Amino acid sequence: MSGDVRQVDLLEREPDDRIRVLDPDGTVVAPDLEPDLAAETLRSMYRDMRFSRRFDERMISLQRQGRLGTYASLAGQEGSQIGSTYALADDDMLSFQYREHGAVAARGMPWEYLLYWMGHEDGNAALAEVEVFPLNISIGGHLPHAVGWAWAAKLKGDERASVVHFGDGATSEGDFHEAMNVAGVFETPTIFFCNNNQWAISIPRERQTASATIAEKAHAYGFEGVQVDGMDPLATYVVTRAAREQAVAGDGNRARPTLIEAIQYRYGAHTTADDPSAYRDDAEVERWRERDPIDRFETYLRNEGVLDDDRIETVEAEIEETIATLVERAEAVEGDPAEMFEYTYAEPTPRLEEQRADLERLRETHGDDALLEDE
Numbered sequence: 048m049s050g051d052v053r054q055v056d057l058l059e060r061e062p063d064d065r066i067r068v069l070d071p072d073g074t075v076v077a078p079d080l081e082p083d084l085a086a087e088t089l090r091s092m093y094r095d096m097r098f099s100r101r102f103d104e105r106m107i108s109l110q111r112q113g114r115l116g117t118y119a120s121l122a123g124q125e126g127s128q129i130g131s132t133y134a135l136a137d138d139d140m141l142s143f144q145y146r147e148h149g150a151v152a153a154r155g156m157p158w159e160y161l162l163y164w165m166g167h168e169d170g171n172a173a174l175a176e177v178e179v180f181p182l183n184i185s186i187g188g189h190l191p192h193a194v195g196w197a198w199a200a201k202l203k204g205d206e207r208a209s210v211v212h213f214g215d216g217a218t219s220e221g222d223f224h225e226a227m228n229v230a231g232v233f234e235t236p237t238i239f240f241c242n243n244n245q246w247a248i249s250i251p252r253e254r255q256t257a258s259a260t261i262a263e264k265a266h267a268y269g270f271e272g273v274q275v276d277g278m279d280p281l282a283t284y285v286v287t288r289a290a291r292e293q294a295v296a297g298d299g300n301r302a303r304p305t306l307i308e309a310i311q312y313r314y315g316a317h318t319t320a321d322d323p324s325a326y327r328d329d330a331e332v333e334r335w336r337e338r339d340p341i342d343r344f345e346t347y348l349r350n351e352g353v354l355d356d357d358r359i360e361t362v363e364a365e366i367e368e369t370i371a372t373l374v375e376r377a378e379a380v381e382g383d384p385a386e387m388f389e390y391t392y393a394e395p396t397p398r399l400e401e402q403r404a405d406l407e408r409l410r411e412t413h414g415d416d417a418l419l420e421d422e
């Protein structure tokens with residue numbers, strides 16, 4: 048967390064009063080909200096956004112080459128993930144769904160992160176060192192955990208917030224409502240960060256809920272909800288910063304949760320296993336691309352005199368090098384197939400023991416290479 052920022056008074060806002068600092072062409076439309084961030088911090092945010100977009104392209108390419116498992120693309124969602132994470136303290140706890148690689152990048156992505164996407168549990172374990180919970184595929188399942196963590200922090204008197212990312216689809220899960228309810232009653236320092244990217248695989252936002260906004264759901268649980276332009280990194284920064292102030296207010300006893308609904312769009316497929324042309328038009332994607340978070344931020348930074356062609360070239364070269372190193376290190380790791388039986392249960396079930404023994408027999412008889420051969 049760095050730089051001063053004029054406080055957004057969340058209590059003054061109506062849930063459909065969407066907060067935006069930069070308009071899609073990079074012009075400042077709310078000077079009163081513009082955060083006073085150091086040039087170095089702004090450039091670092093820009094670098095992390097560019098890194099995330101490029102990382103995405105490389106991961107999809109690796110998946111297509113059979114070098115990575117199923118992958119969930121983040122393109123279009125960088126403003127939300129990076130802006131919000133920069134507003135946190137380094138020891139605030141971050142929990143995410145599976146698409147928030149940008150939030151992980153803003154925490155200094157450990158190289159082991161790639162291992163998860165290659166099927167190794169070590170990828171999740173490495174996240175703990177940067178205060179990030181393991182990623183969560185079971186929709187909404189991580190929200191009660193994030194609230195529990197926040198409650199514990201409050202009881203211990205720690206000034207730490209728990210930020211939990213989830214999608215518009217997750218708001219239909221019971222876990223979302225239970226987590227919101229407990230957060231409201233026990234006033235836990237939780238920031239519920241909903242990445243409303245308009246789709247939950249093929250289900251559009253309007254089929255997800257009859258509420259006019261997702262943000263307004265917070266009112267039913269007794270705390271503030273706010274809509275923000277999720278493709279504006281400065282807006283997501285100021286809103287998250289304000290929510291954090293409320294979360295860790297005073298000695299922790301006056302903590303208040305907030306629900307942030309960040310309006311954005313996923314440009315690509317849901318995952319590498321999806322074909323979005325089956326349920327949406329390209330024209331819709333193109334309309335959202337006009338609000339691109341990276342283009343918008345780049346124009347702003349050029350206008351502010353903190354970015355120019357030379358710096359951009361340097362950033363691009365650094366990113367290529369960083370990603371090449373990440374991939375090289377991750378691909379050098381040889382996994383042990385027997386690990387597939389670990390991590391789900393503290394003690395393996397009899398059925399798992401049986402399957403593990405079967406695998407061992409197959410490996411002894413045929414060797415690992417034979418097991419990996421195509422049929």
Ligand SMILES: Cc1ncc(C[n+]2csc(CCOP(=O)(O)OP(=O)(O)O)c2C)c(N)n1
Pocket residue numbers: 144146184185186187213214215216217218242244246247248317
């Ligand atoms: C409990 C549960 N139900 C269903 C699924 C299958 N599923 C995987 S992703 C997804 C959509 C989630 O949409 P959203 O929360 O909007 O997140 P997004 O993928 O758009 O980022 C669903 C239904 C799941 N993983 N977990």
Ligand SMILES: [Mg+2]
Pocket residue numbers: 214215216242243244245246247248
């Ligand atoms: Mg979604």
